Amino acid sequence: MTALQTTYHGQCHCGAVSFTASTDLSAMGDCNCSRCRRLGWVMQSVPAADFVLESGADNLTEFRFNTQTISHLFCRTCGIEAFARGSDGKGQELVMINVHCLDGAPPVDRTAITHWDGANW
Template structure:
């Protein structure tokens, strides 16, 4: 897992990023992410996102830090095996994962963030049932896992 401290604080704060913390239901898995306080969340209708109600926002790997619980995580993959659906072995909650759309980043579940750092949430529907076509049409999703300085 990447270490968020690799990004200079001045770049994080200059880009309007705030540190959010969060974790799974039982508390075994804890993490921090640097992201905007105004979240751009995807509501995907692919088979797994539909079953899990997987709303998520995307960040670069460098803006994620696992604080505890690596030994409590397990991973599920299917189809292309690009997405890595990580979840807590104890409570079953997926707080974050590596999305197929952005294998160089993380999808973070906004409902797993601790209260107090989110100002607003904009939800965008994404048609994962027609994944390839949707990815071709979407103009910005791939850039969401790029560092601010890139």
């Protein structure tokens, strides 16, 4: 963990699923694939070692689509996807957190984040 990282608490809407993640929020992005476009969430990837699922593992439901490589996890109670699990091109396990589910995260300037063209992946 670098000095610029902050440990954030995050949760789904109802609070059944909660987690902590350490990140500097320097690589936020959004995606225009069919799913992400509909959700409108802002993503930040963190190494799996910097993510701790605090509660709600038994309340998560998984959804996979397209290449089936990303485990989209959402709360069975409120339906919010607070994070997803996957890996980068080098096999490093990552957790993609929904920045809008973090307590105390700064406001997101969508003009200053990375925009992924997931629709044409």
